[in-house]
Amino acid sequence: MHGRTNLTAIRLMDACEHLLCESEVLEELTARKIAVEAHATPSAIVYHFGSQEALIAAVAERVYRRLNAERLSLLRKAIDRRAPEPADLDEVIAALVGPSIRWSLDPSSSYPVLSHFTSMAKAHREGGPHYRKIIDNVEHHLAFIPPLKRIAPWLDEVDIGWRLNSALGIRSQVTRSRSRTEILTNHSMNLDDPEFVIARMIEVIAPMFRRPI
Amino acid sequence: MHGRTNLTAIRLMDACEHLLCESEVLEELTARKIAVEAHATPSAIVYHFGSQEALIAAVAERVYRRLNAERLSLLRKAIDRRAPEPADLDEVIAALVGPSIRWSLDPSSSYPVLSHFTSMAKAHREGGPHYRKIIDNVEHHLAFIPPLKRIAPWLDEVDIGWRLNSALGIRSQVTRSRSRTEILTNHSMNLDDPEFVIARMIEVIAPMFRRPI
DNA sequence: GATCAATTCGAACGGCATTCGAAATCCGTC
DNA sequence: GACGGATTTCGAATGCCGTTCGAATTGATC
Numbered sequence: 001m002h003g004r005t006n007l008t009a010i011r012l013m014d015a016c017e018h019l020l021c022e023s024e025v026l027e028e029l030t031a032r033k034i035a036v037e038a039h040a041t042p043s044a045i046v047y048h049f050g051s052q053e054a055l056i057a058a059v060a061e062r063v064y065r066r067l068n069a070e071r072l073s074l075l076r077k078a079i080d081r082r083a084p085e086p087a088d089l090d091e092v093i094a095a096l097v098g099p100s101i102r103w104s105l106d107p108s109s110s111y112p113v114l115s116h117f118t119s120m121a122k123a124h125r126e127g128g129p130h131y132r133k134i135i136d137n138v139e140h141h142l143a144f145i146p147p148l149k150r151i152a153p154w155l156d157e158v159d160i161g162w163r164l165n166s167a168l169g170i171r172s173q174v175t176r177s178r179s180r181t182e183i184l185t186n187h188s189m190n191l192d193d194p195e196f197v198i199a200r201m202i203e204v205i206a207p208m209f210r211r212p213i
Numbered sequence: 214m215h216g217r218t219n220l221t222a223i224r225l226m227d228a229c230e231h232l233l234c235e236s237e238v239l240e241e242l243t244a245r246k247i248a249v250e251a252h253a254t255p256s257a258i259v260y261h262f263g264s265q266e267a268l269i270a271a272v273a274e275r276v277y278r279r280l281n282a283e284r285l286s287l288l289r290k291a292i293d294r295r296a297p298e299p300a301d302l303d304e305v306i307a308a309l310v311g312p313s314i315r316w317s318l319d320p321s322s323s324y325p326v327l328s329h330f331t332s333m334a335k336a337h338r339e340g341g342p343h344y345r346k347i348i349d350n351v352e353h354h355l356a357f358i359p360p361l362k363r364i365a366p367w368l369d370e371v372d373i374g375w376r377l378n379s380a381l382g383i384r385s386q387v388t389r390s391r392s393r394t395e396i397l398t399n400h401s402m403n404l405d406d407p408e409f410v411i412a413r414m415i416e417v418i419a420p421m422f423r424r425p426i
Numbered sequence: 427g428a429t430c431a432a433t434t435c436g437a438a439c440g441g442c443a444t445t446c447g448a449a450a451t452c453c454g455t456c
Numbered sequence: 457g458a459c460g461g462a463t464t465t466c467g468a469a470t471g472c473c474g475t476t477c478g479a480a481t482t483g484a485t486c
Contacts, residue, residue, distance in 0.1 A: 030472085030473070030474085031473080031474060031475085032472090032473085032474090042473095042474075042475080043475085043476085043477090045474090045475095046474080046475060046476080051474080051475080052474065053474095
């Protein structure tokens with residue numbers, strides 16, 4: 001009953017993820033197209049998920065989990081490499097922003113799902129628990145606070161969180177407002193090279209965590 | 214003929230701006246509601262603007278102009294106050310991010326228009342010149358580059374633009390992802406006080422422009 | 427093979443932005 | 457003051473959307 005493990009439900013999620021990646025614009029995605037690609041009917045969407053919106057949220061959550069796992073894996077590596085010393089700041093920042101940057105530049109990734117989802121969350125019913133639950137899922141971000149506190153012990157946890165939040169803002173700007181970034185940097189940066197972009201982001205984020213003079 | 218100076222066109226824009234501010238969620242805004250509030254019909258929208266989304270774009274552009282004027286006015290003040298010496302870095306940053314922060318926290322402002330518009334631009338036809346033209350309108354941002362270059366002459370213009378872009382990302386994060394910001398800062402920051410928030414933003418943005426050691 | 431729940435389907439339904447041809451209004455000219 | 461062409465308004469379609477709902481189908485259990 002209303003299962004998410006049903007074969008049809010999985011086919012619907014796969015079709016939705018695929019179409020979400022293909023479609024440049026969110027309004028191209030319709031329940032009927034999803035149904036066709038999944039060899040089902042629009043009714044199946046509402047039967048298995050409750051609404052089209054909820055289906056998209058479920059797909060976004062699935063993709064989100066993959067991204068977060070990659071982030072946390074990199075964070076763990078950064079910590080272990082230097083343990084018991086504090087981790088390297090640059091490496092921690094790369095773990096935080098790297099996966100998003102790489103995904104957003106990899107055409108074969110499912111990054112568009114997240115991109116579309118975040119913009120959708122602002123346009124649709126805010127009360128729905130679908131959105132806030134996923135968007136505000138910051139547990140994986142909170143995991144970055146203790147290692148950063150070890151690196152910059154003169155900052156309290158609120159300061160760390162504030163800087164973490166700022167770093168995420170910079171990342172969003174680069175992934176979401178690419179054309180604006182291009183113009184401001186006079187088209188002189190190769191924004192297609194993820195490692196270069198990550199290095200440039202570290203260049204602006206790391207100073208936030210340095211000891212004030 | 215399709216005039217934007219027509220009385221009905223102005224009433225439509227005013228109604229649209231008002232409804233855009235009132236409505237929590239973008240999908241609450243319908244052409245029929247706009248028409249009723251403007252004492253017109255939905256057809257009037259397409260007659261005067263071409264489409265509902267073009268109307269919203271026109272409204273957003275109008276609001277955007279007001280915000281940009283405020284930004285540039287503050288920048289001018291910051292420059293004049295120290296001329297012929299370079300402007301104060303903190304003051305320039307406050308000119309860049311201050312107006313957005315104050316507007317976003319002022320319930321009587323039209324900030325929701327911009328908030329809704331930016332999320333709408335991602336969901337609708339990307340080819341339409343409406344959106345990119347407004348979103349990528351960075352002329353007012355480019356005006357910040359020369360003064361910042363005087364403050365940090367060891368950075369080239371691309372570096373300045375990159376940091377400018379990063380600062381804008383931080384600002385967007387604070388204005389758009391408030392709940393996430395709250396969680397990461399452990400609910401210990403008074404995010405309702407614009408001057409406090411601006412000071413905190415300067416705290417993380419200014420170090421980007423400091424001379425590396 | 428019967429029973430009952432779980433699932434699928436297809437035909438509605440209401441709402442949406444938009445189209446379009448016909449009215450109505452405006453306005454310079456006679 | 458009346459005319460006539462352009463401008464503006466209107467209201468009834470049109471087509472698409474997500475969703476609803478009852479009936480048909482399927483599948484497991486006895």
